[in-house]
Amino acid sequence: MRIRGRRIVGGYAEGEALVSSASFSFYGGVDPETGIITEPGHPLEGESVAGRVFIFPHGRGSTVGCYIIYRMHRRGTAPAAVINLETETIIATGCAMAGIPLMDRLEENPLRLIRSGDYIVVNADEGYIEI
Amino acid sequence: MYLTRLEEEMLEGEMGEAVARAMSLLVALGEVFEAERLIEVESAHISGVSYKNLGEAGLEYLEEQAELGASVRIRATLNPAGMDLERWREMGVSPEFAEGQLRVIEAYRRMGVEATCTCTPYLIGHRPRAGSQIAWAESSAVAYVNSVLGARTNRETGPTALASAITGRAPLHGYRLEENRRPSIIVEVKTPLSSKFDYGALGYLIGEMAGRSVPYIRGLRGASIEQLKALSAAIATSGGVALYHIEGLTPEARRMSRHLEGLERIPVKPDSLGEVAERFQGAGEDAVICVGCPHCSLRELMEVARLLERRSGERLWAFTSRGVYMKAERLGIVKAIEEAGGRVYRDTCMVVAPLREMGWREVATNSFKAAHYLSSMGLTVQVAPLRELLGGGHED
Secondary structure: OEEEOEEEEOOEEEEEEEEOOOOEOOOOOEEOOOOEEOOOOOOOOOOEOOOOEEEEOOEOOOOHHHHHHHHHHHHOOOOOEEEEOOOOHHHHHHHHHHOOOEEEOOOOOHHHHOOOOOEEEEEOOOOEEEO | OEOOHHHHHHHOOOOOHHHHHHHHHHHHHHHHOOOOEEEEOOEEEEOOOOHHHHHHHHHHHHHHHHHOOOOOOOEEEEOOOOOOOOOHHHHOOOHHHHHHHHHHHHHHHHOOOEOOOOOOHHHOOOOOOOOOEOEEOOHHHHHHHHHOOOOEOOOOOHHHHHHHHHHOEEEOOHHHOHHHHOOOEEEEEOOOOOOHHHHHHHHHHHHHHHOOOOEEEEOOOOOOHHHHHHHHHHHHHHOOOOOOEEOOOOOOHHHHHHHOOOOOEEEEOHHHHHHHHOOOEOOOOOOEEEEEEEEEOHHHHHHHHHHOOOOOOOOEEEEEOHHHHHHHHHOOHHHHHHHOOOEEEEOOOOOOOOOOOOOOOEEEEOOHHHHHHHHHOOOEEEEOOHHHHOOOOOOO
8 A cells, every 4th residue: 555745854765663643752762772762651662663664743852852863873773764744853854864764744644544563665755655 | 845956966965975965954854844945044053062962972973974074165153062162170071071072072173163162153253144044053042143133044953054054055934034024923011121131031921922923022112232132042942932023123123013913912011020030949049150141241241240349259150152251351351250259161051061960959040041941950040130149239
């Protein structure tokens, strides 16, 4: 199944989905050395974002989050791709700094359609994903 | 988003990897904000300098950019670091922190950024022209140059301001466009303001009410640079205000007065200013008194020196830029403050220095911005006019 969306940062990636209904801050929300979500009370606490297609509504929190995304990319603990409902500055900046494909505004709500563990292809260059 | 041929080439790497990466960042943000195109910018002010905020991750990013040969194409200055670059030991900063901090500064220097390390570049000769497109980070400086100087910038972040400095471009959206500079709320000040402290309180109050709108402020009789500096810092802290207009004072106010019809009016009553200050009344006698958020002007350092003529300055730390420090030193002001027991540090301030790691728990300050952030970092804070902090009386 193919769904079109808006490309924010181009690129191609594939991997298992990790879906969060809660917004996310990379600063304080994740251990950059392991990629494991550490934010207390987050629905995905203890899960790893490394190599996953990480799907969440939108980012929040400090600008420092941009550098964290970049650092995770260097360590190999970053998500393979990110999909938001509506991207904001911090996630866009971080993904662009790290070269991680980023899309938002899909034609269908990915939070309803996709479950953690589904295999996803993200072709941000062409502006679509495949489940 | 439309790109010129030159911008396409930049994006495709024909001017090197560093330019391509910077361009890709700006294009991504342009997509987010639905900008039609990029615009040329003529100056940048870059935040993301203190090692306390950047950490290893930020340092790694900056060093890689420098390694890739990134180099600024326009004038670019730097926000405060986490320590005085020379007197850090005396401040109580650890050698590990200092090492990271000095590497950050070195990376920026390699890219051609002026290591001004100040939040008030407009006080030391980096003053954008009215109407010019610029890319500035540092919320207090953004509010000041947009509102008081009439330059045009959004609230940039460290990475976006650096990308703009490297490419000379920024996405055209937000406060870069005339229609978004129009007022969206009217603030009627119904009480006379007497001091810089009052302007800070007013800014903090308006920021809370205005959120991210553009306030048109009425009822002020005039204001000094220092008062506008305090207002700009506070209004950008409690809200996300990046631009305000003051009737009869700021350069765009007259033009904007044509767009006031139908706007909500919010009165500021005499009691409200005092009530704002009462929110930060925790610190006791042992608090370190910090001034210089935003960085002290020469006039403010003179005021500090004058107040210390008859009082001890033990426990008083003043923060300023190198540019102002040099003038103050020539005039004997630094010596006067330090002989009274105070300290004058450059390149840093109480908000971005690692105060908690340095063992600090209590701070007293005349800055609403500093009070807000230090309080959110878990320190106990008191805010009051400087003269009161030093013991009695009112500030000029």
